[in-house]
Amino acid sequence: MSARHLYRPPPLLVLLLFIFSVILPSQSDELQILLKFKSALEKSNTSVFDTWTQGNSVRNFTGIVCNSNGFVTEILLPEQQLEGVLPFDSICELKSLEKIDLGANVLHGGIGEGLKNCSQLQYLDLGVNFFTGTVPELSSLSGLKFLNLNCSGFSGSFPWKSLENLTNLEFLSLGDNQFERSSFPLEILKLDKLYWLYLTNSSLEGQVPEGIGNLTQLQNLELSDNYLHGEIPVGIGKLSKLWQLELYDNRFSGKFPEGFGNLTNLVNFDASNNSLEGDLSELRFLTKLASLQLFENQFSGEVPQEFGEFKYLEEFSLYTNNLTGPLPQKLGSWGDLTFIDVSENFLTGAIPPEMCKQGKLGALTVLKNKFTGEIPANYANCLPLKRLRVNNNFLSGIVPAGIWSLPNLSLIDFRVNHFHGPVTSDIGNAKSLAQLFLADNEFSGELPEEISKASLLVVIDLSSNKFSGKIPATIGELKALNSLNLQENKFSGPIPESLGSCVSLDDVNLSGNSLSGEIPESLGTLSTLNSLNLSNNQLSGEIPSSLSSLRLSLLDLTNNKLSGRVPESLSAYNGSFSGNPDLCSETITHFRSCSSNPGLSGDLRRVISCFVAVAAVMLICTACFIIVKIRSKDHDRLIKSDSWDLKSYRSLSFSESEIINSIKQDNLIGKGASGNVYKVVLGNGTELAVKHMWKSASGDRRACRSTTAMLGKRNRRPSEYEAEVATLSSVRHMNVVKLYCSITSEDSDLLVYEYLRNGSLWDRLHTCQKMEMDWDVRYDIAVGAGRGLEYLHHGCDRTVIHRDVKSSNILLDVDLKPRIADFGLAKMLHGAAGGDTTHVIAGTHGYIAPEYAYTCKVTEKSDVYSFGVVLMELVTGKRPIEPEFGENKDIVYWVYNNMKSREDAVGLVDSAISEAFKEDAVKVLQISIHCTAKIPVLRPSMRMVVQMLEDFKPCKLTNIVVSKGGEGSAPSLEF
Incomplete structure (x- = not known):
């Protein structure tokens, strides 16, 4: 056959083949694209790119999937510590690319418009990263089925309009980003294939539209931590496939809508911290519930008895509502109940007896209700139990002996009830017990010596009971003991000398007992002791001179039988010794002189003391009529002196x-x-x-x-x-x-x-009074100030929220030991929930927690945020607001955005801090990042903050690596 009879392709086909050969990248082109991708992330501390070499086939690259023609279809590199800016302009030249999974890395910078060229994408996961800027237009990605941008650092306006074109979407997760506020996007209501919708913490406001009920394929709907208000739409009742519904931390009001009980597949439901009201009857039919969280609302009525038949219930939290009546007595008896908190309601009747029947219950919290009866005997066998709080009820009877010995129990709180009987020797087996609160009951008998075997005890409060006998001499074995309150009991005998071995003691109150003998010298060795109250006992002998070495805020030795000279160094506590007629002093008013005739009768001395006291009162009254004029440049007023x-x-x-x-x-x-x-x-x-x-x-x-x-x-x-x-x-x-x-x-x-002569921490860090302070000094200031706040939040009878924590309100004594000061904005909280409302934004610019922008609720976590800013000041030496941070930016923003690597973190440390301590300083900077999390619930408590600080004492050198972080936590450094 002649050559002219050979097949010749049509000219048009030849032209098309030529065009595709130019447009479509070859495999060698794709190799270069991936090597460019590798180069952009070359700072990454990972071995994932070891296989990405010029001489290797793309098919063999780690994390790369190719189709049968050898072209790249998937890039799968989640959780690989990838660091850098993604080159989407080149990535999207991979024309067969269908899937990108780069979630949970340390990617930063903007995405850019190049993403729109990935037109074949079906799956895009960039969640949990540190991008900046806005999300680009997404309309061209019409094939997307899976889109996850959760917790990625995006801000600005989200292109909701572009979702109209993404009608194939089945999975959409955009939460935990700092988007601009917007109404609930109606474009989402057209995505009727969605089975997963996560919009938590995405700045949504207004009402949830009724059209949400059209998304009938939804299995997971999360709208928490937004600004949504109004009633829960009736349409939600149509989402019969839902297994998880999260609505917490919004402003929803009204009752559960009619038909809500149709969500019979619901497993997890959380609508806590809203303003919902009405009863819980619509929930009777949700028999598959494993987690029910409705705390901090305004629900009323009784807890439905049907809840007692829920066979899968694991977590049950209804605290701080207005619920009445009894709890279902079968509650928890069917399922693996692990947690229950129904505190701060008006519940009555008995505590359900079988909530630990399956042996899984870890926390039983029913405080501040009206429960009656005894603690069910079954709970003595509840080995997993860690927290048992039944305080402020009307419970009575003898506590089952096994309760005292539960091996995992860290907190027992039985305060303000009618319990009686003893604390048994079983308590020696409570190896995890840290806090024991038994105050205001009718407990009696001797305190068993075995209590010293509960070696983790930090707080013992047995006040206002009927305990008797001696304080165990073995109590000195409790090295972690911080607070010992035994006041208003019937203890007798001597104060154990061994108490001086409790090296962590901060507060000792043994008042109102029948203790006798001398005050132990060993108490003077307790360098951390802050408060000592031994009043109203029968103590005798001299006041130990060793007490002079203590720096006490409270000393009370009144109404005892003490004698001899009051140590001169204790004269400042001149009201702390009354009721001891045999004491003498040369410096304390109203006390007889130690050089006077000791033979004077006690009656005569008391007459003389009364005369002196009356004379002193007359002098004070006279002083009330002294006119004192105060003139200053700012105030040309007189202080009136007729009514002091x-x-x-x-x-x-x-x-x-x-x-x-x-x-x-x-x-x-x-x-x-x-x-x-x-x-x-x-x-x-x-x-x-x-x-x-x-x-x-x-x-x-x-x-x-x-x-x-x-x-x-x-x-x-x-x-x-x-x-x-x-x-x-x-x-x-x-x-x-x-x-x-x-x-x-x-x-x-x-x-x-x-008076604290070293001024404020602000002065020593930022003003002309600036002082050279190396890390050991700054660290001690951080720990001391933290302990002060910890006491306010956790150590007072009522929680105290400072509301204006800042470096200028941290004063320094002569030894640079810190004191929290200026409580003009403080609030004392009455409720255990730890929140209050204010109509004034309290605090100082640069220290104010971000939630003040959208809520008037004050919590301890607001103080934690402010303290985190102070920690940043201590580490970096910077003010909270500096021009170098950028317009409308603060130190928190600056630190977050400069913690991309270990080297970056070290570079933030104040140059005045020695090189040897910079690693230690970075550890505290990491604690500050946890404290300043955007979401309050992600911040640690002050107790936890102090614990972390104490764990990171200077010179505990460890390696630091960068790991993933989130919206609330920023880059996280793992130690």
């Missing part, structure tokens, strides 16, 4: 006239919005700080109170003066500034504090 009222909160060694006479221009050391601060030096050399707060122009506080009383208590906010007094008058901690007394008149309030 002094209230002391500690033992005083001065009179009000000494203070008033010192309020003059020469002693002015500071000015603030609410008044001036003066330094006062007493005749004995003691230095004090006095805050002078002018009252409002309307003057009389009583008139203000009567007016607000007519408006109702809820409309009245306490003044800064009242807030400060309410807080500091009851607080005793070595890391909280001491308030000695308040002195008030018609137009002025004076608060008298200890």
Whole structure:
């Protein structure tokens, strides 16, 4: 056959083949594209690219999948510590690319418009990374079935409109990004193939549209942590395939809609922290529930008895509602119940007996209700139980002996009930027990010596019971013990010398017992001791001189049988020794001189003491009529002296006239919005700080109170003066500034504090008074200030939220030991939930937690955020707001965005910190990142913060690697 008869392709086909050969990349081109991808991420600390070499086949590259023609279809490199900026312009030249999975890495920078060229994509996962900027237009990715951009650092406006073209989407996850606020996107309602929709923490506001019920394929719907309000739409009842519904941390109100009970496949349901009301009857039919979280709402009525038949229930939380009636007695008896919290309701009846029937219950929390009866005997066999809180109820009877010995129990709280009987020797087997609260009951008998075998005990509070006998001599074995409160019992015998071996003790209260013998010298060796109350006992002998070495905020030895000389160094506690007629002192007023005739009768000495006391009172009354004029450049007013009222909160060694006479221009050391601060030096050399707060122009506080009383208590906010007094008058901690007394008149309030001569932490870090402080000093300041806040949050009878934590409110004594100060904005919380509402944004710019932008609720986590900023100041030496951070940016933003690697983190450390300590400083910087998480619930408690700080003492050197982080936590450094 001649050549001319050979087949010749049509010219058009030849042209098309030529065009495709130019447009479509060859396999060698794809090799170069992937090597460029590798080059862009060359800083990554990973071996994943070892196989990505010029001489290797693309098919053999780790994480690469090719089709039968050898072209790349998938890039699968999740959780590989990839670091760098993605080159989407080149990646999307892989024309057969259908799947990109790069989730949970450390990718940053913007995505860019190049993504729109990945037109064949069906699967895109960039979740849990650190991108910046906005999400680009997505309309061209019409084949997408799976889109995950969750927790990736995106901000700005999301292109909701582009979702209209993504009608094949089945999985959509966009939550935990800082998008601009927007209404619920109606474009999503057209994506009727969706089975997964995650929009938690994505800045949605307004109401959820009824059309949500059209997404009938949904199995998971998460809309939590947004600004959504109004009622839950009736349409949700149509989503019969739902197994998870998350609506928590919004502003939903109203009742559960009719038909909500149709969600019979629901396994996990959380609508906590809203304003929902009505009863729970619509939930009776949700028999597959494993987790039900409805805490912090306004639900009322009884808990449906059907809940007792739920066979799969594992987590059950209804605390802080208005629920009444009994709990279903079969609750938890069918399933593997692990957690129940129904605290702060009005529930009655008995505690259900079989919630640990399956042996899985880890926490039983029913505090602040009206439960009656005994603790069911079954719980003595509940080995997994870690937390048992039944305080503030009407429970009675003898606690089952096995309860005391549960091996995993870390917290027992039986306070304010009617329990009686003993604490048995079984408590020696409580190897995990850290906190034992039994106050305000009728417990009796001796405290067993075996309690010393519960070696992890941190707090023992047995106050206001009927315990008797001796305090066990073995108590000194409790090396972790921080607080020992045995007051108002019937303990007798001596205070054990071994108590001085409890090296962590901060608070000891043994008052109101029948203890005898001498005060042990060993108590003077407790360097951490802050409060010592031994009053109202029968202690005798001399006051140990060793107590002089302690730095106590409270010392009370009143009403005992002590004798001899009061150590001169303890004279500042002059109100701490009354009721001991055989004591003498040369420096304390009202005490007989130690050089006087010891033969004087006790009656005569008491007569003389009374005479001196009356004379002193007359002098004080006379001083009330002294007119003191205070003039300053800012205030040309007179302090009126005809109505002074002094209230002391500690033992005083001065009179009000000494203070008033010192309020003059020469002693002015500071000015603030609410008044001036003066330094006062007493005749004995003691230095004090006095805050002078002018009252409002309307003057009389009583008139203000009567007016607000007519408006109702809820409309009245306490003044800064009242807030400060309410807080500091009851607080005793070595890391909280001491308030000695308040002195008030018609137009002025004076608060008298200890004077701290090294000023504030702000002064030492940022002003002309800046002081060279290496890391060991900064670390001690961080730990001390943290302990002060920890005490306010966890150690007081009622939680105290400072609300203005900042470096200028952390004062330093002569040894640079810190004190938390300035409680003018503080709140004392009455409820255990730990929240309150304010109509004033409290705090200082740069320290204010981000949730203040959208909620008026105040919690301890707001203080934690502010403390995190202080930690950043200590590590970096920077102010919270600096021009170098950028417009409208703060230190938190700056730190987050410069923690991309270990080297970057070290580079943030203040150059004044020695090289040897920079690794330690980075560890504290990491703690600060946890403290400043955007989402409050992700922040640790102050107790946890202090524990982390103590774990990272200087010179505990460990390796640091960068791992994935999230919206709330930023880059995370693992140690």
